[in-house]
Amino acid sequence: MTRPILLWPTLIVIGTIITLGMVVVGNSASGYGFPLPWRTGGCPPPGIALSAPCLLAIGSDWLSFGLDALFYTFVGHGLVLANSKYRTRRQAR
Numbered sequence: 001m002t003r004p005i006l007l008w009p010t011l012i013v014i015g016t017i018i019t020l021g022m023v024v025v026g027n028s029a030s031g032y033g034f035p036l037p038w039r040t041g042g043c044p045p046p047g048i049a050l051s052a053p054c055l056l057a058i059g060s061d062w063l064s065f066g067l068d069a070l071f072y073t074f075v076g077h078g079l080v081l082a083n084s085k086y087r088t089r090r091q092a093r
Contacts, residue, residue, distance in 0.1 A: 015071075016072075019038075023038075033065070036064040036068050038062070038064035
């Protein structure tokens with residue numbers, strides 16, 4: 001059985017890392033991030049020169065970022081819970 005004291009901080013870190021990785025999902029119209037777009041603006045596609053206004057146009061919605069991180073944390077907790085119940089049921093046979 002996993003100890004909850006070590007489980008939650010680990011899941012929160014993993015959820016945050018996955019949220020940061022999901023910044024590549026999205027489009028320039030609504031923003032980047034999945035399931036909630038939390039990064040807005042940004043630079044043009046590769047091959048077009050970067051400019052100072054382009055870099056200054058990048059914004060972040062921290063509430064959406066936090067909700068995304070919570071979403072992935074709870075998904076991870078659900079997977080850990082389902083796995084532990086599956087293993088318990090399998091060992092009882």
